[in-house]
Amino acid sequence: MSTITILKRLAPFEKMLNSNWKTQILSLLTGQHLQPTYAEYLSLNQALQKGDTAMDQVIVWMMQNPKLHQQYFETALFKGLDQLAEPIPELIAFFNTVQTLPNWVDQAKIEQALNFTHRLGINNGFILRDLSLMTGYLYPGFNQPLVLTGALKKQAGTRLAETTKWWIDITEADGLQRFNAGFTSTLYVRFIHALVRHQLKKSERWDAETWGTPINQFDLAMTNIAFSGVVLIGIRALGVFPNQDEVDSFLHFWKYIGWLMGVDEKWLVHKESDGWKLLYWMQHAHPQSDHSSFELGSSLSKEPFERQYRYLKPLQQKLAYRQHLEVTQFFIGRQKMQKLGLKHRPAAWFAYYLIARNVVLYTSAKYSPKLSQRLQHRGRNIQKLGLALYQSKAKQLASMHQ
Numbered sequence: 001m002s003t004i005t006i007l008k009r010l011a012p013f014e015k016m017l018n019s020n021w022k023t024q025i026l027s028l029l030t031g032q033h034l035q036p037t038y039a040e041y042l043s044l045n046q047a048l049q050k051g052d053t054a055m056d057q058v059i060v061w062m063m064q065n066p067k068l069h070q071q072y073f074e075t076a077l078f079k080g081l082d083q084l085a086e087p088i089p090e091l092i093a094f095f096n097t098v099q100t101l102p103n104w105v106d107q108a109k110i111e112q113a114l115n116f117t118h119r120l121g122i123n124n125g126f127i128l129r130d131l132s133l134m135t136g137y138l139y140p141g142f143n144q145p146l147v148l149t150g151a152l153k154k155q156a157g158t159r160l161a162e163t164t165k166w167w168i169d170i171t172e173a174d175g176l177q178r179f180n181a182g183f184t185s186t187l188y189v190r191f192i193h194a195l196v197r198h199q200l201k202k203s204e205r206w207d208a209e210t211w212g213t214p215i216n217q218f219d220l221a222m223t224n225i226a227f228s229g230v231v232l233i234g235i236r237a238l239g240v241f242p243n244q245d246e247v248d249s250f251l252h253f254w255k256y257i258g259w260l261m262g263v264d265e266k267w268l269v270h271k272e273s274d275g276w277k278l279l280y281w282m283q284h285a286h287p288q289s290d291h292s293s294f295e296l297g298s299s300l301s302k303e304p305f306e307r308q309y310r311y312l313k314p315l316q317q318k319l320a321y322r323q324h325l326e327v328t329q330f331f332i333g334r335q336k337m338q339k340l341g342l343k344h345r346p347a348a349w350f351a352y353y354l355i356a357r358n359v360v361l362y363t364s365a366k367y368s369p370k371l372s373q374r375l376q377h378r379g380r381n382i383q384k385l386g387l388a389l390y391q392s393k394a395k396q397l398a399s400m401h402q
Contacts, residue, residue, distance in 0.1 A: 010048060049212040063198070106252060112245065121383065131234045138339060139293075142286075143292035158390075230275075230279075241362070294341040297339070326347070326349055361375065
């Protein structure tokens with residue numbers, strides 16, 4: 001009989017069963033118990049020790065002749081399998097899988113999700129940066145690949161620019177068509193993840209008994225939820241209230257992105273309540289925040305001073321710095337800000353401004369198709385303008401893990 005090894009980062013099963021008024025309320029809201037069964041607990045432990053099987057196999061093949069085989073992979077990715085000089089079984093197997101849409105993908109929902117995303121305008125960016133990313137830094141398991149690959153030394157603006165470039169690519173109309181930038185950049189990020197995973201697993205510095213597998217299935221799934229379920233929580237807090245069709249299409253879009261990124265379907269959510277359950281589990285799959293949380297949070301907070309504004313640069317940089325701190329303070333509070341090395345503000349004034357603005361604009365847009373269309377058009381322009389602030393840094397593609 002084999003012995004089950006529980007990772008040090010994962011809380012004991014008995015602790016995850018603990019209940020309080022918060023878990024009881026969330027259980028009522030989600031219509032399910034947040035606490036895992038023992039079978040689910042073991043599945044979570046296994047997911048923390050599993051990588052991306054399909055892409056990991058590609059990396060094993062690539063390492064037989066790294067320089068040449070990477071060229072073959074990039075040719076297949078950006079030009080197609082038919083551009084290879086000869087058939088390569090490993091690449092044929094991988095690309096035939098990812099080029100075939102899962103039977104559950106609904107293109108109408110993908111298009112609706114993109115329109116909804118564009119309408120969110122600056123709200124999406126504020127939530128991803130000041131809630132999803134900042135909160136993620138509180139959980140050291142996410143930070144370990146950044147620490148051990150030296151990415152902490154990379155400027156926060158560079159990391160943010162690379163992630164923003166990828167996000168813009170995947171949220172373009174038709175961006176996920178086979179040879180368009182959204183599709184190819186997602187698979188390239190997946191390739192980088194597998195490469196980092198391969199290198200870290202060989203490193204003596206990687207503590208597998210604590211952290212499991214680098215960039216593992218559960219951490220990948222939670223990163224996907226940071227872009228989907230957490231955004232839905234955040235926009236409601238900022239005064240934008242989507243209807244059920246918008247929620248369903250948004251989750252559907254990110255389910256497909258997660259699938260392309262190599263997340264097993266069992267860890268992809270199609271209901272908000274499933275995402276909330278995994279967010280609860282996540283708290284028990286990481287130890288307390290540490291020095292990496294402080295370094296990454298502090299670095300990200302100073303990122304506005306790297307932005308290349310055209311006019312009144314010092315003034316706009318300082319204003320953006322304060323605005324982002326206020327949004328972060330609104331979402332996570334002063335106590336957690338201290339763990340991230342952030343200076344608190346007297347009040348979250350900019351968040352309150354966004355709430356007032358959004359309630360007026362997005363409520364009115366429900367009754368005015370013209371206003372809704374204007375929000376969608378202007379919202380997308382603002383999202384792209386945000387990328388332009390880092391244009392010189394966005395030439396390389398990476399992800400939150402690189």
